[in-house]
Amino acid sequence: MKKKLWAQDLKAIPFLLPFFIAYLVFTIFPIFKGLEMSLYDWTLIRKLEFVGLDNYQKMLGDPHFWKTLWNTTLFVILTTPAMLILSLVLALLANMKSKFTTFLRGSYFIPSILSVSVISFLAIFMLQPYNGLINTVLHTIGIEAEPFWMADKALAWLTIVIVTLWWSVGFNMILFLAGLQDIPESLYEASEIDGATGWEKFRYITLPQLRPIGKIILLLQILASYKVFAQILLITGGGPGGGTRPIIQYIYEVGFRQNNLGYAAAMSYALFFILLILSVIQLRNQKEER
């Protein structure tokens, strides 16, 4: 019995230990350190005085906290459904049996391997007014207007959403593609015998079979979108006038520009709890369905 335990499980310990130590030091420890930090007046340099829940109280009355939290939520609302639908459509296209399959899979996925600075630079380059590619195309087809993609609040959101979709849809497409390839072919064969149309096959076989992976993508997407920061900072800088500033940018500014790590940590915890609650609801939902 003892030998079996060693052979099966304990043997793995030396291999797992390095990662486990790194995980403790770089993930678990900072979580508790952050909690401590949020209860203190804490600058970039040192811990000052214990302030209890003052930072949390300040947060509740801080209009910038609520505004940036709303901006982030708006981003989640704008991107999540679009991401689900688009990645599913692309996965269906990439799953079709044609000689372009490899090309399609590659071209949909390639943007997700680019760094955020590259995609942001490309977006700025293409969308700049007067001589950017997009506006030039608009002028060529007779539209004389000069849209300021990054300076008008609505257009800035549109820009950020489209760039984010373009950048990260490939990863979700791969997940859907894996789900599609897991659907037993026999189900489609059986439905064909019963005379099902293409739409009916999609409606009654493909969609229900993709539901579990769809839920995982939904959860991952919501969590990732709530953490949006880099592409907004690089494309609009949170502007115009803070109109697209997400909560992480505000936390970053308070912590590192205003030298107030205690308050920044408190806001990070608020975000952490929001994500925790969303994850619990989603996981419960999945459990109940099973």
Place this chain on the structure above:
Amino acid sequence: MKKWLTLLMTLVLVTIMLGACSEESSKGAKVPEGATEVVLWNLFGGGDADYFQEVVDKYNDSQTDIFVNNIMQENAEYYTKLLTSIGAGKGPDVAIAHTHVIPELVSQGLITELDSFTSNWEGFNQNILDATVYDGLHYAIPLDTHAQIMYINNKLVAEAGLLNDDGSIKMEETPEGFIDFFSILKEKLPKDKIPLAFSNNGSDPYWMWWAFYTQMGGEAILTDDIDNPKYALDLDKAIKAADYIKDLYQEHKVIPLNLADFYSDFQTGNAAAMSTGVWATGIWESTDGLDFTPIATPTIFEKEGAWGDSHTLVLPYYNKADQEVQKAAVEFMEFAADNGAIWAKAGHIPSKTTVIESDEFNKLPYRSNYAEVANYVNFADRTIYARGVQDIVIRNLDLLWAGDATAEDVFSTVEKEVKDLIGE
């Protein structure tokens, strides 16, 4: 055979790793044997970095006892890294710091006063030097001031009939004269030429607002109290200055909105004028065929005033600092200030009047056109909140330039946010 292969692979890997390690350790520069190494951090990019390296090289070549190891840090995160590294006792021996960040460094005890090391404060421009003194002690050796100025494209301005024979511009230095100048350019130049290439977000329009606000007699946003300042904005003047600039975009339309890169608009000869910091002088000089003149931002209101900041050298504080290294660091600082003529090639105005009067500086073209700005440049308020306040004002003013808010609303929000920041 397999064992041999494994051994060979291991040897190759170890060799590669050792190679990488030795590469890393010699990163930066080789310290000559017997010399005291002084680690210097700077935040320069573009042309500035080369001119600064030239100053360091000249110092290293001038003697053999001290070696300054000049390390360029990434600009955007420079101060976060500098503050935390010094706080952790692992920062540089000497560092570049802007004047507006010195209050934070002094307040947090991160830099050492320099009067224990030198009493050589003669020959500096008093306006620039005063900005580095706290409680009667000098905390930095300033290298320069870099003010916001204007650049004129001689060809386009002459085409519009606004250039005098001596190369000066035909502009009446009044609020109306300033607008008239650009309105005439707009009227007389071809439609594809820009009267004034300028940004409508970020630092540049904020600097212009600060220049006009101080020209109107506005003195501060916060009182000069390092840790506990009070809100001190002169609201009427702040609104008047902001509305004046807004009208350049919105009413007179002499500045096109949302230019993607107003530097390149001027550099390619598509703009009759532009406004930014003095550092652009070095860039325009190296641009083939660009016939330009730099001028100080015109004094169009009651008194002289311009936005400016200053690059200074500071001595980080450590509990167990090596006195020998500190002395060497201060020696380098003084050398750098004395050799401001090299640094001035980038466009900056040297901090020492002795340098400004030197032949080496005066041989540089254009600099004398604006060197006088150093005497009246208005630095940011001397508080630990300077960076935070600047972020707030810039973010809110951006709404005004774009026509999305009134100046009254903007400064009402600024007041709320700034008071919240300083805990008033």
